[in-house]
Amino acid sequence: MGIKKFIKKFFDNLEIYEDQYHGTKYKKEIYISITQFLDNKTEINAYNVYKAFFEAYWIGIQDEVNPFLELTQRMKNFEEFNGKLLENHRDHYIHTxxxxxxxxxxxxxxxxxxxxxxxxxxxxxKYPDFYDTPNEEFFYRWGLSALFHDIAYPLEIIIKQTNEYIKFVSEYSDTIGETGINIKLSTNNSFFNLPILKPRSESKDRFNAKYNKFQSRFLDNSISLLAYTLYENFNLNLHEIKNNLDNFVENMNENNRIDHGFFSAIIMLKWYHYLIKRTNWNPAYFYFPILDSSSSILLHNYYKHTLMEDPFNLSQIRARQHPIAYLLILCDELQEWNREGYGKMDIKDDAPTDFDLFIDELELKIKYKYLQKTNNNDFLKEKHEKISSIVKINDIFKNGIKIE
Incomplete structure (x- = not known):
């Protein structure tokens, strides 16, 4: 069964609240955009997938320019033009x-x-206001997470460009000596501040009745929100995880690097906080599904590079700990086909151009397809080992995954 049949099955079992109660046709529009993309995997068709999803889940006045859509376009344009100056950089727009x-x-x-x-x-x-419409709560959380997870990649590109140029200048002649440059990302506390969202006055009593026991998680800072989520989901020491995230920007500055997952998560929190505050929507939408999706975006890099290292030393992520993060890490690692190479070395690479996919209750099989025959055994072995080292595969696939 190919991916088109899987997608059709998903949409056959999906209902969208706005379609049912307000006469919109978001489900149809999203599905059409996806089928057109799968028929012709172009940037314009990818754009239409982003457009259909973010219009369906846009909080605000519908005739405004959708900033989320504009942000994805800026990310695409930035990496398309600036990625060419790097040794290695691949597409993240169609990839997403x-x-x-x-x-x-x-x-x-x-x-x-x-x-x-x-x-x-x-x-x-735990969360009384989830979508009652079939499978929409997953669709909403997963869409936000998957389509937004690489949005801060331009920040990472800037650091890499500068480092590669300085390395070239420094290594050409031993008379130049050691040369270095440090780009410091300056963020003050206000960058992370997110004043606690309050319900409308007419719904205050109802909101408090539902969420009074969860007030401890309604915090006024994006770092605190993410830290508390990781503390709850992974049974961490709250002081340790909060301290690690508090110092994360400084750590990146000291090591002259940017973690795009960290800033993608922060951007999502800031933007959705602004929209919900401006429209006076139910604050629970922010503190539950949006925070869940944002923390999954953080985790798609942070889990492997931080939580699996000292002082946390976690083993593979379990699906029950954070289902959206688990799925994002798995899918992000598996997706290797149709990724245009912008970097000088990537252009030369013989990368997969298509794929075959099989999924059932017991296993997932994926076969990468190439324009010409290639010996990719080492790549396939490394890919399988990497995924297995981060994700507890048999939580959902008892017979594991097979990569060919």
């Missing part, structure tokens, strides 16, 4: 759409994952 579709396919075909997500997110005692 494929990550999104791969996650929908796994959800459609794997009961184990659906059950885990349902137990995690669809519990009225």
């Amino acid at each position: 759409v494929f990550v999104f579709l791969l996650g929908l396919s796994i959800f459609a075909e794997n009961t184990n994952y659906r059950k885990i997500f349902s137990e995690y997110a669809l519990d009225k005692s």
Whole structure:
């Protein structure tokens, strides 16, 4: 069964609240954009997938320019032009759409994952306001996470460009000596401040009745919000994880690097906080699904590079700990096809151009397809080992995954 059939199955079992109660046709529009993209995997068709999703889940006045859509375009343009100055840099614009579709396919075909997500997110005692429409809560959280997870890549490109140029200048002649440059990202506390969102006066009593026991997680700072989420989900020491995230920007500055996952998560929190505050929507939408998606974006890099290292030393991520982050890490690692190479070395690489996909209750099989025959055994072995080292695969696929 190919990915088109998986996607059709997902949409056959999806209902969108706005379609049911306000006469919109968002489900149809999103599905059409996806099928057109799968028929012709171009940037304009990828754009239409972003457009359809972010219009369906846009908080605000519909005739305004959608800033989320504009942000994805700026990311695409930046990496397309500036990625050429790097040794290695691949597309993240079409990549992100494929990550999104791969996650929908796994959800459609794997009961184990659906059950885990349902137990995690669809519990009225924990979050009473989740979408009651079939599979929409997953669709919403997953769409935000998958389509937004690489949005801060331009920041990472800037650092890499500068380092590569300085390295070239320094290494040409031993008379130049050691040369270095440090780009310091300056952020003060106000950059992370997110004043606690309040419900409308007419719904205050109802909101407090639902969420009074969760007031401890309604914090006024994006770092604190992310730290508390990781503390809850992974049973961490709250002081340690908060301290690590508080010092994360300084650590990046000292090591002259940028973690795009960290800043993608921060951007999502800042932007959605602004929209919900401006429109006076239910604050729970921010503190539950949006925070969940944002923390998954953070984790798609942070889990491997920080939480699996000292002082946390976590083992592979489990699906029940954070279903959206688990799926994002898995799909992000699997997606290797149709990724245009912008870097000088990437242009020369023989990269996969297409794929075959099989998913059922027991296993996932993916076969990378190439324009010409290639010996990729080492790549496939490394890919499988890397995924298995980060993600507990048999949480959802009892027979594991097979990569060819």
